[in-house]
Amino acid sequence: MSETLISETHTRERRDLYHEADVVVVGAGVFGCAAAFALANQGRSVLLLERWMHEPDRIVGELLQPGGLTALRKLGLGHCVEDIDAIPCYGYNVIYHGEPCAIPYPGLNEKGEVTHAWGGRGTGGTKQEGCGFHHGKFISQLRKACLGHKNITVVETEVVKTIRGEHTDQVLGVESRTTVNKETGEKKSDYFFGQLTIVADGYDSKFRKQVLETKPVVKSKFYALELVDTKLPLPFHGHVIIGNAFPILLYQIGTHETRALFDVPANIPQASPEAGGVRGYIKNCAIPVLPEAIRPAAEKALADGKIPRSMPNSWLPAVPQTPSGLVVLGDALNMRHPLTGGGMTVAFNDALLLSELLHPDVVPNLEDKAAIRDAMNKLYWRRKNFTSIINTLAQALYSLFAANDRQLRALQLGCFEYFRRGWTDGPAGLLGGIIQRPLVLAYHFFYVAFVAIWMNGCNVIGGPLGFWKLPLALLDAVLILWKACIVFLPVIWREGFQ
Structure with missing residues (x-):
């Protein structure tokens, strides 16, 4: 027991004083927190670096599918959806030109399988559920879990570049800028070293181009409104609205809040300046397609006169990596259109698979280049089934x-x-x-x-x-x-x- 305490004290001292760890994770978002926590649970010493530790305010990453919730629990982070006013989601309601159709998540039989996977709809089995929540509250819970882990040190710092060896192309860690005086904004250079550096800095990754040659394809954006105290046609379900407008998503993210996302493709005439821009499109084309009971809340949310916040709808297929001390994962590696709300589900399943392939029993030394390359090659192909x-x-x-x-x-x-x-x-x-x-x-x-x-x-x-x-x-x-x-x-x- 004393040897364990000494070892834990030593590794924490290495992280806190010397900025050295087994793994450096860049980005404390969905994937970064999950991967850091999973690796730390295996006894790895982890440095988790995040530019801003305040609660994020984003309009995506607010709906977690049942498969993602299952993976979250396997990671030991299931408690992160508790105490954040999360709303259960039992499936979807597709409204096609005013006609609704409920699509509930299927139940699982005693073997954990969907009985009617090839057709039909079952009525028995263990019903599955996802959940909706405010993205910022969920991320804060993930970060809190990492902050409380004995094998993780979380540092608020802006990573600016990687550090490579003098005679090799091996990535040894990262250089960052850390604020030392919040009043003056003064920053100092910091350096963090690890046997393996994992970059998970999101859809707008600044490090992606150092490793990957692919670029995201963006053909549209989601513009968001937050509807207050509105009742959805089918409670506790996500809604997809299809009509004389581009797709609209509705799902509850809190007791009083419902997220409305309006897909707006680039350069459509209905959103031109002459037509009133994006606000004109939402007002004249999208809101009339909504169920009548929801329109007043949408009109009220649009009445602030501001252009709604937006996020690009990106498609970025994953590509193989040849790691040299650095791997890129999460949205920095792979994205899909958020219409189906699958992003976090992919992230948590990827974190599970990564922790399995990098388990100390499989890869004792993270400096073993051949072992890391073999693990990342397996990750690339094995994740494809999902x-x-x-x-x-x-x-x-x-x-x-x-x-x-x-x-x-x-x-x-x-x-x-x-x-x-x-x-x-x-x-x-x-x-x-x-x-x-x-x-x-x-x-x-x-x-x-x-x-x-x-x-x-x-x-x-x-x-x-x-x-x-x-x-x-x-x-x-x-x-x-x-x-x-x-x-x-x-x-x-x-x-x-x-």
């Missing part, structure tokens, strides 16, 4: 819900009809991070495509001169299937096989 589903689903559903041509609108209608007929356990399980089989995703996506083809064919043939329009229906069928392939196959190939 992340390829979340990422592909996000990109594909956004293409359908933001349909801008005839074939996509046919697929959009087919998707809603698929849900309306009760074939929801599979899609909801995939969306919630519960089902981790990419083949199930492919099955449901193309089943939706054939439902869309059938419905379109019935509409074409069922009209005047129906039989004579059979060639047109067949041509439509080919075009709809081709569009489905264009939407799905490139993304699943990039996310699952490259």
